[in-house]
Amino acid sequence: MSENKLPQIPKEWKWVRLEKIGEIVTGTTPSKKNKEYYGKEIPFFKPPDLESGRFVTKSQEYLSKKGLEVARLLPKNSILVTCIGATIGKTGIIKVNGTSNQQINAIIPYEDYIIPEYIYYQIISPFFQEQIKKNATATTLPILNKSKFEKLFFSLAPLPEQQKIIEILEEAFSKIDAGVEGLKKIKKLLSLYRQSVLRYAFEGKLTQKWREENKDKLEPAEKLIEKIKKEREERYKQELEEWKKACEIAKKEGKKKPPKPKPPKEFPPITEEELKTLPQIPKEWKWVRLGELINIFDSMRIPLNQQERNLRKKKRPLYPYYGATGKIDEIDEYIFDGEYVLLGEDGVQFFDKGKRKAYIVRGKFWANNHVHILKAVNGIKNLYLMHYFNIFDYHGYVTGTTRLKLNQSAMKNIPIPLSPFLEQQKIVEEIEYRLSIADKLEETVDKLLEKAEKLKQSYLKSAFEGKLTEEWRKQNPHLITGENSVDILLEKIKEEKEKFEEKKKITKVKQKSLIELKQ
Structure with a gap:
């Protein structure tokens, strides 16, 4: 410059x-x-x-x-x-x-x-x-x-003015910082509020009154899980029939048989020991394994590095490219289309309750291999799963030290409180309403924090252009001229620097002499 x-x-x-x-x-x-x-x-x-x-x-x-x-x-x-x-x-x-x-x-x-x-x-x-x-x-x-x-x-600036600038800045910053501290406390309270909303939701407390008012309309979770299992068995039978037909066609055409579909996996029930560590839930609900409620599409994921992504930006439209914590990039191709729950596999702060571990994606998109791609089965809301993932305690389910990982096997065994379908809808509605209020408040807090930082920067800019001390200079000309002038100050600094350099030379000569004596 x-x-x-x-x-x-x-x-x-x-x-x-x-x-x-x-x-x-x-x-x-x-x-x-x-x-x-x-x-x-x-x-x-x-x-x-x-x-x-x-x-x-x-x-x-x-x-x-x-x-x-x-x-x-x-x-x-x-x-x-x-x-x-x-x-x-x-x-x-x-x-x-x-x-x-x-x-x-x-x-x-x-x-x-x-x-x-x-x-x-x-x-x-x-x-x-x-x-x-x-x-x-x-x-x-x-x-x-x-x-x-x-x-x-x-x-x-002259030395007395340096001191005055510091005084003005510190007085202003102490007031700004007090306000910032208050805003940061509000942010922490909002984070705790979100966690409380989610925790109460999945303990049945958020919908307690609604459940009592609508008990005649609710089908117990026990029946819902039976329906889900029955649907999976029916789908497996259908897949088997389709496989048999495909085998006959392959035989006639002299081609290799397609792989046989795997039967639905049976998950072990939640043990008594596990139940002791889990929160109490309403009698109409049931603790089940996550694997019983989801379809997994991880095998379709294809990771792309930055160079590969850059080559996929030629056509339009561009589609989102997602990773563990959200959108990373945009490319001109997609793998998935629909509504999915994306749950971090690694690269997520699993033990920080205020951090997001899962999010909903709708439409066409691509995803890398650091995020699980999930869809709820019929009778389960995707949003219900997403909100649960964001409050679940992952201790005992993730591996690793420096980079935590939630593998597919551990993920399937996560215990989840299953509520009746109508109540799931109400739970999601209640969560979304409360969290939207918290989000709006946080947005306001963030704007105020940004404003506080801009105010600080404004003070600093004015300070080092001499604007903050303009009036002070008019009142104290004797403190910035003559012996207090910046020219005299620079001469003194120059003398100090020369003394310092001479001292350094003497020290180096002494060190060299000592080394020679040792040799």
Whole structure:
């Protein structure tokens, strides 16, 4: 970015390169092969450690004193900036001495002349973040190396004005953050409300009054499951007859016989031990295995990588391409057509009750092999299944540690409370009504959170263009001119930097002499 494209700042300020305000250091990672380098003494900061907010006091990983010998110690109040990947630009001030990996560039400020918080707030401001992104390599993994990072533009204000800017920002942000905290609590309450609605629905509490008022119209779940089994047996008999005819045709034509259809699988009933762990349900309901209520279409799934999907975008219309958590892409072909329940096989946060595990898809679509493709049998509502999947406790049914997986066999054995068909319809209706209210409230909360973030960004933009302190400058000219001017400040920073560089040279000479003596 050229200097003539920089935002306008007060005449008492100066645009400088980032390297002018402190020492820029890129971190390193000591060899993992040497276990002696890692311990519990020295914080070893990585990008995820900067997620905690402005001040960073601890890291997920630590080095030993021996590990510090091959790393660079960063003093507390150093400003760490992620310079690679999706979180590029993420920033924090460390409040303890530590080190960092090579994904982070650190600024060690000359604290007598520039306040660490002033640097922090400017780095997270819209203009500086834009500089980071524009100067990063334009690849799938953006990288901003040290040589480019230290040349970024920084608006330097006189020291007293730096302090005033921090005061104004912190007062404003504390009020905004209090509001944001309240909104986040509302989001948590909405998540708990959704879970309560689903839990009550599948314990029969949501439709208790309706059930009493309509008991003469309800056919017990026991009879419904008998009908489902009978239908499956009838369908199997029909498939057998069709198979026999196909075999006769194949024999006449000298072709290979088609595979014989498999009989419907018998699922073991829910045991007494299992019932002890399951919630109480109305007497008209029945605990059954999921496999008794679904048809599975997983064998029809075809995964496509990004390149393969890109080749399937030539024709119109485009159809959705789904994965474990929802729509991933659009392509010009489809496999499935109709209403299906898609339940994550892997890549889903099964143990987070607030996260979606299943969703309904209608129409033409394609799906990969990370999601089960299911359809409810006659007498069962697809939406009934979907909502149950989103409240079910998957402990004991998924395998794996880093990537949880719900295989088909375990899925079929999931216990599900079966209610009469008419009650299923009422349950779905009640759930949809209540969740729609929660969704609208959450949409409002999200808009307010977005507004709060935009307000913060507006404050930051104004702060580093000198607009927040415009009146203060008029009232305090003596604090931004003469000995307090930014020109004098830069001279002092330059002197400090020269002293620091000289100190570094002496240290290097001493280290070299020690090495030579040892040899």
